[in-house]
Amino acid sequence: MAKWMAYKMSIPTFGAIMLDPEMKYCLLVQGFLTKASWGFPKGKINAEETPADCAVREVLEETGFDIKELLKPDEYLENQRNDQLTRLFIIEGVPLSTKFQPRTRKEIKSLQWFPIDALPTHKKDLSSKMQLKMKPNSFFLVIPFVKSLRKWIYNKNNPHEAQRPKSANSSTYKAEIREGQEQIGSRSRLKQQQHFALQNQAEFQEFLQYKEQVMRGNDEHTRSTSPRKDGYQKGRSDLSLGYSPNSKQEKKKYQILNRNGTLTGKPRR
Template sequence: MDYVIPKYVLDDLCSRFIINIPEEERQDLIRIFFQIELAHWFYLDFYCAEDVELRTVSLRDFSVQIFHHIPFLTEYVGEVEKRFEEWRAYKMSVPTYGAIILDPEMKYCLLAQGFWTKSSWGFPKGKVNAEETPLCCAIREVLEETGLDVASLINKSDFIENQLNDQLTRLYIIPGVTLDTHFQPQTRKEIKGLQWFPINALPVHKRDQTSKTLLGMNPNNFFMVIPFVKNLRKWLSRKQGEENGSGDGKNASSSFRTKIWENSERKQDSQRQKKHSQQQQNFIKQNQNEMQDLLQLQEERQKMKNLGDLSEKKTNSKSGHRQHTSSSPRQTSKPQLQIMGRDGNITGNTRRNLADQFDKPNRPAAGSASSDRPARPHSSNREKKSRKKDIFKEEFHSKTWLNFKFDVDAIMACIP
């Protein structure tokens, strides 16, 4: 303990804030520490400000001196440090309420700098008292820290909530405060300064260098503001969109939390629509593939059918050509050989070529009985060759041999 507060000062502070509390609250050390905190603020705001000989002390040292000074607290002197840490942990769990004050164009917000902080800024807010509503707490804290009464401006449905270190913080959004408004804090030694800051210059996380670039201030100077900047920008974007769509923005949704839920629903609807669209595309693609397969199959069948028709047509054409060739008379005439008689004179009689004998053996003469016989049915090439072979064997020893013998005799007769 570096500095001992004078006894008369402690007597006045204890009588003001601690001794006169109800008997049942004296047994609750948490409640005692809240009263000690109020006494500490009063000591800094009034005693130290008016008497230069008095020195400021921390809340921890101030609490130790109070426990030594009040008789019913002396039994807890040995555990003051432990009780103080318990109170601080409990205090951090107490909800805090405040406001985000905006200019009419909603481009700037008002930030407050604590008296005991070096360079950090935050929104005006404070802890709720016993049996105090969140709205009343926010109005009271804004009035104490800025001197502005926002009771007629605040909307209980427009707020941003955040859970930090198990402590709930709710900030009501209050637009429409002009930049030339005069602010005067109601408490002493609590608020060092109030200043308007551009919303687009505030960082959204600890590594965001936007404030360094635009304001020349480190992101650590706004560590109490960072958790709310992103949601504030989203709220402003929706608010401006509603005002542009409806003209006055009076049909806005009831609360920021409800808007977040609506955004989540819209996101889910978008995902469902995207999934449904994907399913439709897959269905259409599958049908297209099946249709292509069907068309390809039909095309292949048509090709096979065309090939079959062409093959049948060629077959019919060849068959017709063979029939035409076999039925038509021979177009080319073979040379006719004349026979020379034994006396050396050439007779007018002619005889067929040997090849003609082989091609058409035993052809009946015109007017003979065999010429009236019906035409022989068409036979295959194999049957024709077989008949030619048999005829050759039969005729070679008869007419063919005699003709050949006659030719030799005729030739020999011409030799002198």
């Protein structure tokens, strides 16, 4: 049974991404199980069957719609999950008013058009929850294809821009670079803040102990000395300057980490 399951999961699957004429919606199917997720109509290939023929057969079985005349063998999206290849041919121009009727029993429970912009691109994307009131996990079979599908539609609507090579000065290229730099920068700032927080925690505790000792020493010295006429008391410590008038050696200066990640004071030698 284990060998058969491994063999079953290694068989390639072929299907279709069916789009409306304006390419704003795609058709998804839901399995017959109680909590089945949504996905594109597809299925495993039979022996001596071509990928295109497999996609036509599976879509016809699951939706009742024949895509043979609309299928273009060179227009498809692929995804490799574990050892299983999934190829979905992109079918354009399917009317939203089409009446779908699955031809298999107890396999497809529901068929529905979904706006492509509302589909999640990763498992933490809340677009579907905000717009469709559905969790991203309901589309885990769709997520691997969403970004590529949106890019394909954009290139289809802007053929001249898609053929033009990306320039280092183009706004799209700069936006992608800037987005990547911002993500790297945010992670670096977080690591730096954590590093300084751990580094300065011990020093800050040492500074508090030093301050307490100086204040205790001032209290004891105040009781044993009398104030001068000019109001200056001998042995008095000035913590704001970090030294005592009677000390022969300059005290340590500490570097404090602020909440916004900046540092106050000079670093210790």
